[in-house]
Amino acid sequence: NAGVTQTPKFRVLKTGQSMTLLCAQDMNHEYMYWYRQDPGMGLRLIHYSVGEGTTAKGEVPDGYNVSRLKKQNFLLGLESAAPSQTSVYFCASSYRLRVWGAFFGQGTRLTVV
Amino acid sequence: AQSVTQLDSQVPVFEEAPVELRCNYSSSVSVYLFWYVQYPNQGLQLLLKYLSGSTLVKGINGFEAEFNKSQTSFHLRKPSVHISDTAEYFCAVSDPDSNFGNEKLTFGTGTRLTIIP
Numbered sequence: 001n002a003g004v005t006q007t008p009k010f011r012v013l014k015t016g017q018s019m020t021l022l023c024a025q026d027m028n029h030e031y032m033y034w035y036r037q038d039p040g041m042g043l044r045l046i047h048y049s050v051g052e053g054t055t056a057k058g059e060v061p062d063g064y065n066v067s068r069l070k071k072q073n074f075l076l077g078l079e080s081a082a083p084s085q086t087s088v089y090f091c092a093s094s095y096r097l098r099v100w101g102a103f104f105g106q107g108t109r110l111t112v113v
Numbered sequence: 114a115q116s117v118t119q120l121d122s123q124v125p126v127f128e129e130a131p132v133e134l135r136c137n138y139s140s141s142v143s144v145y146l147f148w149y150v151q152y153p154n155q156g157l158q159l160l161l162k163y164l165s166g167s168t169l170v171k172g173i174n175g176f177e178a179e180f181n182k183s184q185t186s187f188h189l190r191k192p193s194v195h196i197s198d199t200a201e202y203f204c205a206v207s208d209p210d211s212n213f214g215n216e217k218l219t220f221g222t223g224t225r226l227t228i229i230p
Binding site for chain 1: 158
């Protein structure tokens with residue numbers, strides 16, 4: 001049982017480059033989330049999805065785009081990376097957040113130079 | 114908007130001593146509360162949750178938390194810590210204003226627990 005898998009685990013980008021982070025879950029969860037974790041700031045929600053084909057903005061959506069073409073996958077895109085996007089990114093999924101909480105991936109450490 | 118406050122950014126504790134990690138939330142209405150643990154270089158793992166009912170909630174690894182509505186607190190406790198408890202701990206709340214289909218978790222800034230041998 002893989003749970004929530006994030007790809008890649010590490011990445012270094014140059015300012016202005018683009019990339020896509022992939023999140024895959026095998027638990028048939030409807031809800032999926034992208035968070036970023038920065039020192040002293042906890043986890044902040046970037047975007048989320050309540051089902052296949054749907055996405056919504058979270059607390060810090062600027063500079064990011066997302067897509068949920070398949071129920072099991074949630075992609076996070078950076079069109080033009082900036083040093084302020086250096087962070088650890090976590091994907092999470094949930095069946096019913098209020099009841100079961102969320103299941104998290106191992107994280108992607110992104111450095112933008 | 115919902116908010117969560119973890120006043121202690123770092124808590125050092127001697128091995129086998131008790132520990133309390135504090136969490137306060139902002140809402141005055143019914144909420145759902147969670148504690149997550151993050152071990153070094155890993156993702157977050159659910160420790161325990163409060164949905165309703167008994168205010169004392171027991172979780173994994175010997176942790177427990179007490180929901181106090183009057184003080185809007187959800188402090189995490191363990192009577193005797195072990196070296197393996199070294200990790201970062203996050204308190205989180207589910208937005209009480211959100212309807213089904215718009216549920217989100219709001220996290221505190223985290224408390225780094227360091228166990229001293």
